[in-house]
Amino acid sequence: MSVFSRLGGVLRAMLVVVLLGALPARATHIVGGELELVHQNGDNYRLILNLYFDAYNGSPNALDADLTASIFQKSNNSRQMNVLLPLVSNTFVNYTNPACAVPTLSTRKLVYSKAIKLAANTFDHPQGYYVAVERCCRNNNISNIMSPGAAGQAFYLEFPAVVRNGQPFIDSTPRIFPPLADYACRNELFYYDFGGVDADGDSLVYDLVTPLNGHSDSDLPKPAAALPAPYSQIDWRVGLGPNNQIPGSPPLRIDARTGLLTVRPTNIGLFVFGVRCSEYRDGEKIGESRRDFQMQVLNCAINQNPxxxxxxxxxxxxxxxxxxxxxxxxxxxxxxxxxxxxxxxxxxxxxxxxxxxxxxxxxxxxxxxxxxxxxxxxxxxxxxxxxxxxxxxxxxxxxxxxxxxxxxxxxxxxxxxxxxxxxxxVPPPNSPPTISTTAGPVLPLRVRIGDVVTFDVIGTDPDRDALTLGMSGRGFSPASLGATLTQATVNGERRGRFSWLVDCQAVGQDTREFIFTSTSEPCGGRETASVSVPIVVEYSNTAPVLTTTLPAAPAGTVAVVKSLLNESYSATLEGFDADGDNLTLTAGAESFNLADAGMRFSATNGSGRASGTFYWDASCASVNLHRDLTVTFQLLDATCRPLPQQHRVRFEALNPDSTTLKLYNIITPNGDGLNDAFRLPDLPQNFCDAQFATIQIFSRWGQQVYETADRDFRWGGNDSAGIYFYLVSYTDGRRYKGWLEVIK
Known part of the structure; x- marks a missing residue:
């Protein structure tokens, strides 16, 4: 070992001593746990750690507020991300039989969870990925492993790439059934269902595995993040191993297909064990989940089989x-x-x-x-x-x-x-139901608008099975037409009352075929009988006839009525309908109010006939109101599909002075009494809002030389011969221009 290595070891030991008080508490009462990865939508997933904690021996101070999960690529153990999982749930694990609870055995389920994204362009390696969470330490009094109080735990999960062959590969890991809070009794058969469910319908296979120890230890019980695989395993006591984790006759076993856990333990104590659930799709293993857990074996009173x-x-x-x-x-x-x-x-x-x-x-x-x-x-x-x-x-x-x-x-x-x-x-034989109506004897039924149709629908069943009557329409919904079928059971029969007030909604389809069914459901089967009742809706309409003293006009055009100012105009209208439908005569102004234009209309409406009179008092008020005085006269027949008749008329007021406009352009102001002055006696007469306003005369250089508002003006020139221009203006915006030559 180099000097630097020895120095590094000394410094690490000193650092551990200095920081010991700042390290997380040694959770020496962890029972076990497992990881889950649940697909939400798109590339969104939820990562979950279920951690089981000894609630009797464990200190509340040892409960972590969060734990860190690390995700690695399986092919090279490269770290993909770290996920801080906050504690979101803290509940007790229930006993199968609460009456069997013992005070020294109580387990909490702590759930740590976080939503994450697994992007398709990142998590696409065909060998897949794994998640790990490392935490120390286990219960001190575990009976089947060496140095349990110093043994750590590595919670481990494998999952596939989220994309294969360019397509999304959706997978949620299996959910192993709830953990056990129960204890086992020595020399008694113990059984528990560890089988899981898979949201994707994948096949699940179970086996027993040695629990993982990982890299955490009593010096560093809660690493900032998990280290990559491989993870060391716990050390079994002599004589025990993965196939003999809890000694017994038989020892601990799990059914590979169902996940049923069984053991008849021979020793009392606390035993740790590991279960692996492998996930297969189309014969290929795509992932695995591991549950690390504990089982308490106690001496119990002898219980014999019922x-x-x-x-x-x-x-x-x-x-x-x-x-x-x-x-x-x-x-x-x-x-x-x-x-x-x-x-x-x-x-x-x-x-x-x-x-x-x-x-x-x-x-x-x-x-x-x-x-x-x-x-x-x-x-x-x-x-x-x-x-x-x-x-x-x-x-x-x-x-x-x-x-x-x-x-x-x-x-x-x-x-x-x-x-x-x-x-x-063998179920009892069943006879189908029958159905009939009182709608006959002659079908189809023939009705008119306004009729009320009623008849009974009767369903019977030889086996007296419960019946339900139904109603439908061929190509339509009876309810949309207001048809109803009320039903009740009377003397063993199912009787329905059909009622329909025929209105305009029925027009458009000559025959309405109502279908009635009688249905029984004996022993979960379905037997149905049906009968149809066709109903013909008889409807026709003849267009009404409109006659009037108003001037006629070709179809699609507008007739014209011209009236002098201050004169009254009147016209009559008559309507007739061969079907006797109610008729209504109306007069409607298209862009003005009739009264404002000096117009009024009165009508007498009735069945088959209608009459009306129109009056117009032409005045400047009506002319100034609107240039286009168009009125639409309409005769409307009150029926399902009316055929209204219309007559459109435009009313125009005439100016009583229709003199042709004459303009003069030469004067000779020489005092001979002929053409001495310029005047315009034939200008358009004042008419309603078209009033003479001014005349202006300009020199050829644009200088105004004369202006007056007197329509009877006389202008004798400007003492200067030459060419002049004039402009006549009216109050309605009309203008008249011309030129004038003054000859001296």
Missing amino acids: SVVLQPSPTSPVRYQPGRDTLHFSPGSNRCVQLRFTDPDPGSRLALSLRAVNFSGLMPNFTSVTSGTVRGPGMADTLTATLCFPNCIDSKGKVFLLDVIVGDDGCSLPRRDTVRVAFTA
């Missing part, structure tokens, strides 16, 4: 012989058997349960007591129960196997006895 026997009937002296006898249940036969169960131990409380072995679905049921105490004061030595097989159980020609199990309340786990019952069952 027993249960089956008799085909209460009066039968013959017992059912498992493996030899088969029960056969046929229609009309007795489907109940008698069970007798007892226990050699006085005061034992027994409970019956059932487990289907090779079938699923409908189960037999107990019709009497399923639990009780034997050999207690006033209690019988043997309890009885009746087990009945429902009529609807159908083994379909196969032999079904049913385990009838009796368990006692002994500690630490119930002792059990099982009778495996083989049976066949």
Whole structure:
């Protein structure tokens, strides 16, 4: 060893002494734990550490507020990330039988969890990855390993790449079933289900493995992060190993397929053990989870097995012989058997349960007591129960196997006895239901808008099975048309009342076919009978006729009415409908109010006929209101699909002065009385808002030489011959221009 190495060792030892008070507490009462990786969505996952803590011997100060998980690539052990997992849950692990609890055995489940991202461009190595959390130390009094108080723990999990062949590879690691809080009794068979579930449906295989020690120790019980693999294993005591972790007859075993843990321990003590759950998809191992745990073995009071026997009937002296006898249940036969169960131990409380072995679905049921105490004061030595097989159980020609199990309340786990019952069952025959209606005798039914259709729907079943009536429509929903079917059971029949108020929603499909069903569900099956009732909705409509004294116009165009100012115009309108539908006459202004334009309309509406009168008093008020006075007259028939008739008219007010405009452009102001002055007597007359405003006269250089608001003006020139220009303006924005020559 070099000088620098020895110096480094001395400095490290000194640093440990100096920082000892700052280091995390030695959690010397860790029971075990396991890691989980759960896919959320996309590249989002949740990393979970379940850590089990001795709640009786452990100090609350040894509970960590957080632990660090490290993720490595399997191919080269390169670190990918460290994840600080905060404590999110702290609960007790329950006993299978709480009555068997002992005060010196109490376990807490501490859950550390954090959401993480596993990016596809990072976690894509085909050999996969592993997660590790390291923490020291184990319980001091573990019986089957060397130096337990100084032994660390490495919680370990393997998972595949999140992408394969360029496609996402989704995987959640298995969830191993809840940890045990129970203890085992020396020389008694102990069993516990460590089997797990896999969200992806992958195959799970279980085996026993030596627990991992890892790199943590009593000097550094809580490393800042886990070191990469390989991880050292705990040291077994002499004579023990991975296949003999808890000595017994038989020793600790686990079923590779189910995960059922069994042992009949021969020594008392506290024993650590390890279970591995390997995950396979399409025959390829893609990951593994490890659970590191402990089992306490105690001396217990002797508990004997209960027993249960089956008799085909209460009066039968013959017992059912498992493996030899088969029960056969046929229609009309007795489907109940008698069970007798007892226990050699006085005061034992027994409970019956059932487990289907090779079938699923409908189960037999107990019709009497399923639990009780034997050999207690006033209690019988043997309890009885009746087990009945429902009529609807159908083994379909196969032999079904049913385990009838009796368990006692002994500690630490119930002792059990099982009778495996083989049976066949044939359900009673079933006749289909029938259905009829009172809608006949002649179909289809013919109805008109406004009719109310009612009739009865009757469902019967020869076997008197419960029935349900249903209603549907071919190509439509009856409910959308307002049709209803109310139903009740009357004298063994299922009767329904159909009711439909036919309204305009029914128009559009000439025949509405209503389908009624009567359905029974005997023994989980489904039998249906149906009947249809076609209903023809008779509907037609003739367009109404509109006549009027208003001027006619080609279809799609607008008629024109011209009226002089201050004159009154009137027109009449008549409507007729051959179907006798209610008619309504209206007059609507398209962009103005009728009254504001001096217009009014009155109508008399009725069944088959309507009449109306229109009046217009043309005035400047109406002209100034709007240049386009267009009115739409409409005759509307009140029916499901109306055929309205329209007549559009544009009303125009005429100027009473229609003199043609004349413009003059030469004057000779020489005093001869001819063309001495410039005037414009033929300018457009003032009309409503079109009033004469001004005339302006300009020299050829643009200089204004004259202006007046008098439409009867006379301008005699500017004492200068030449060319002049004039501009006439009206209040409605119109302008007239011209030129004028003054000759001297």
